[in-house]
Amino acid sequence: MKKLNLIFLGPPGAGKGTVAKDVVERYGVPHISTGDMLRDAVSAGSELGKKVQSVMESGQLVSDELLFNLVKDRLSKNDCTNGFILDGFPRNVNQAEDLDKILKELELSLTAVIFLDVSEDEVVKRISNRRVCPKCSRVYNLISLKPKKDTQCDDDGTPLIQREDDKAETVRKRYQIYIDKTSPLIRLYRDRNQIITIDASGTVDKVDEIVFNTLEELRQD
Numbered sequence: 236m237k238k239l240n241l242i243f244l245g246p247p248g249a250g251k252g253t254v255a256k257d258v259v260e261r262y263g264v265p266h267i268s269t270g271d272m273l274r275d276a277v278s279a280g281s282e283l284g285k286k287v288q289s290v291m292e293s294g295q296l297v298s299d300e301l302l303f304n305l306v307k308d309r310l311s312k313n314d315c316t317n318g319f320i321l322d323g324f325p326r327n328v329n330q331a332e333d334l335d336k337i338l339k340e341l342e343l344s345l346t347a348v349i350f351l352d353v354s355e356d357e358v359v360k361r362i363s364n365r366r367v368c369p370k371c372s373r374v375y376n377l378i379s380l381k382p383k384k385d386t387q388c389d390d391d392g393t394p395l396i397q398r399e400d401d402k403a404e405t406v407r408k409r410y411q412i413y414i415d416k417t418s419p420l421i422r423l424y425r426d427r428n429q430i431i432t433i434d435a436s437g438t439v440d441k442v443d444e445i446v447f448n449t450l451e452e453l454r455q456d
């Protein structure tokens with residue numbers, strides 16, 4: 236059976252993290268979200284966190300060099316030998332080339348790139364209603380994935396917050412950066428015959444179903 240060495244590609248707010256969590260539950264592969272890793276560094280007040288905080292809050296991309304080291308260290312860990320989901324990396328052509336180098340060095344190969352295709356209007360709607368638990372990082376949505384109690388985390392009761400970079404003025408900017416820097420990766424991986432496009436405009440259950448079916452087929456290949 237094939238390993239699931241995957242990239243989840245798509246605009247911010249497409250639902251990459253949401254689907255990834257469900258895939259992790261089913262297949263036990265680690266979810267490597269560079270956004271989560273960087274936010275953890277900011278919360279911890281580490282050297283890395285101090286370096287990236289203002290860049291992240293403004294919606295810009297953190298330097299490729301920092302990402303290279305972060306991803307290389309993470310993919311070197313033992314739990315990645317049985318599969319992984321990269322979410323939020325690579326985010327530009329240079330990072331895709333960096334990933335090629337990292338995978339080669341670690342003797343890993345990519346199984347597929349899952350592209351979650353959603354319109355700009357839908358991602359803006361999803362992001363503006365996204366709320367997160369500052370304690371456990373669980374992600375909710377005020378419309379589609381509501382917490383049981385108004386604005387509290389179901390798991391630990393912590394009041395939910397809106398990410399600084401999810402505020403309306405930053406969201407459009409992040410989408411434009413996605414179009415300019417990240418969307419060329421669709422072509423790059425299409426040319427390599429590695430991309431699978433998923434219609435991610437439906438409900439979470441619908442998107443999960445399409446992704447699970449796709450991953451089953453990949454595993455059997």
Ligand code: ADP
Pocket residue numbers: 245246247248249250251252253254361362364365366374375376377379380435436437438439440442
């Ligand atoms: P990404 O990781 O791609 O930035 P998230 O997984 O955080 O996106 O999802 C963005 C927001 O949209 C979250 O509030 C999430 O709860 C919600 N969401 C995710 N998938 C769907 C979906 N299929 N339909 C509606 N809302 C969704």
Ligand code: AMP
Pocket residue numbers: 247269270271273290291292294295296297298302322323324325326330400409
């Ligand atoms: P995300 O959680 O994927 O939406 O990422 C949140 C923010 O983290 C981005 O807007 C960037 O500032 C930063 N970030 C995450 N991944 C990367 C990456 N691969 N390259 C550069 N910056 C990144």
